Amino acid sequence: NAGVTQTPKFQVLKTGQSMTLQCAQDMNHNSMYWYRQDPGMGLRLIYYSASEGTTDKGEVPNGYNVSRLNKREFSLRLESAAPSQTSVYFCASSKGGGSSIGYEQYFGPGTRLTVT
Amino acid sequence: AQKVTQAQTEISVVEKEDVTLDCVYETRDTTYYLFWYKQPPSGELVFLIRRNSFDEQNEISGRYSWNFQKSTSSFNFTITASQVVDSAVYFCALSEARQGSYIPTFGRGTSLIVHP
Numbered sequence: 001n002a003g004v005t006q007t008p009k010f011q012v013l014k015t016g017q018s019m020t021l022q023c024a025q026d027m028n029h030n031s032m033y034w035y036r037q038d039p040g041m042g043l044r045l046i047y048y049s050a051s052e053g054t055t056d057k058g059e060v061p062n063g064y065n066v067s068r069l070n071k072r073e074f075s076l077r078l079e080s081a082a083p084s085q086t087s088v089y090f091c092a093s094s095k096g097g098g099s100s101i102g103y104e105q106y107f108g109p110g111t112r113l114t115v116t
Numbered sequence: 117a118q119k120v121t122q123a124q125t126e127i128s129v130v131e132k133e134d135v136t137l138d139c140v141y142e143t144r145d146t147t148y149y150l151f152w153y154k155q156p157p158s159g160e161l162v163f164l165i166r167r168n169s170f171d172e173q174n175e176i177s178g179r180y181s182w183n184f185q186k187s188t189s190s191f192n193f194t195i196t197a198s199q200v201v202d203s204a205v206y207f208c209a210l211s212e213a214r215q216g217s218y219i220p221t222f223g224r225g226t227s228l229i230v231h232p
Binding site: 031035040041042043044045048050051056058059088090092096101102103104105106107108109110 | 125148149151153159160161162163166168207211212213215216217218219220221222223224225
């Protein structure tokens, strides 16, 4: 049982390049999330998918797109990377799915992205 | 205004001291959930506890205890007899219902340093 996995672990991009961060979970969770973590800012929600087939914007969606490929996988795409997107990106999942209960989240190990 | 305020940016203690991490939240909902997560130096976030707004019982788990007070909108976390392994960044989070799903908002975190 791997939990939440993310690839890659590290990435360096030049301004204007594109890339996709991959996330997968094997806990049969309904909801998946993408966060970015910057020093002193805590975790900020980029996009989330409450259930398979739906995606919604979070607090800081500009410059990103997401795809909920299936129940297991949720990818984050940077179409044209900018230095302001240098951050650590975390994927998370929870039972969620429109439930009446606010479930806890389980996080992946993170991707450290540098945009030069 | 922040929905979740962790006013202590960094706390430094010596091993065996007790330490309390503060969390103050803001919501208009009557049903909501509160969480604490730990992020050790390795970087991965680990879930510690979940509380719903109707359950104000304090909880103790080993050296960890949580004090939830709706009257002051606080959900504080105390570590008794701290150990070096407790050194980490601790995040408090609030989950509110949004379009049928519970979406969390994180505080900016408190960095706890426990010196031997």
